[in-house]
Amino acid sequence: MDDDRAGDARPAPGDGRPAFDVFSRLCPSRGTLEHVTGRWGGLTLGALYEGRLRFSELRRRVDGVSEKMLSQTLHALERDGLVRREARPVTPPHVDYELTPLGRAVAERLLGLIELVEGRMPEVVAARARYDAERSGPTRGGR
Known part of the structure; x- marks a missing residue:
């Protein structure tokens, strides 16, 4: 039987799931997760963890991001x-950006992931080389 509640962001009380479920397509936490884990969001949060920055400083720190992005x-x-x-309100106007307490908590966890990935890059590079070597060999099984 098809349950229309399967896509609800807020499940019925007492069903054991949290009030928000990122795996549910309608849950608003998906958008926030996308903002945090997307390329520019993650790098921006990481850069702001270092401290308050003006827009131009942030753009220099997050190398490659366009002004629009x-x-x-x-x-x-x-x-x-x-x-x-x-x-x-100064001339010229200055706009500063900083993390909120919630942003700091999210950035701390994100930086843990960044450190893990950076620290394990030799393994990633080796895996990529193996993968590419296997795929560049003779065609197997009709692929």
């Missing part, structure tokens, strides 16, 4: 409550 990323992270934007 950084702006969109910051808006999404601010909307999710992870980043605080402060416009200072």
Whole structure:
């Protein structure tokens, strides 16, 4: 029997699942997870963990991000409550970005993952080389 509740973001009380379920297609936590784990979101959170930065400083720190993408990323992270934007009324105007307490907690965990990946890159590079070597050999099984 098909259960229409399967896609609900908030399950019925007492069913043992958390109030939000990222595996549910309708759950709003999916969008936040995407903002945090996407390329620019993760790098932006990591950079801001180092401290408050102006837009131009942040753009230099997150090498390769366009002005447009950084702006969109910051808006999404601010909307999710992870980043605080402060416009200072000086000439020329200065806008600073910093992590909120929630943003710091998320960034701490993200930085753990970043450190793990960076530390294990020799294994990743070796795995990629093996994979590529296996795929560049003679065609097997009609592939």
